[in-house]
């Protein structure tokens with residue numbers, strides 16, 4: 001049982017890592033379901049959520065949660081029309097002086113814009 005769970009977890013992780021679109025859990029499930037119909041939707045959702053909690057993958061919170069197998073520091077850009085998400089190199093910024101007494105641990109930057117497809121379909 002434990003071994004089967006480990007295998008499913010690995011399949012879910014590898015599938016996520018093979019998707020550069022920063023998929024929702026539902027999109028990961030659709031992809032897995034094609035080759036592994038025995039893995040349930042609830043398992044995919046649960047495993048992704050757990051791995052995000054463990055820091056093995058990233059969870060990006062938009063109006064929906066998306067997942068990212070790349071955990072090295074980087075930022076994201078999101079298309080304001082279709083919601084597509086892509087990676088953007090992180091620009092190193094000096095931490096602000098006035099930190100309100102907080103211990104600063106992390107900073108998330110989300111750029112907004114138009115993806116290539118939406119950009120092409122816009123008529124100016």
Ligand SMILES: [Zn+2]
Nearest residue numbers: 079082115118
């Ligand atoms: Zn778009």
Ligand SMILES: [Zn+2]
Nearest residue numbers: 068070086087
């Ligand atoms: Zn990313």
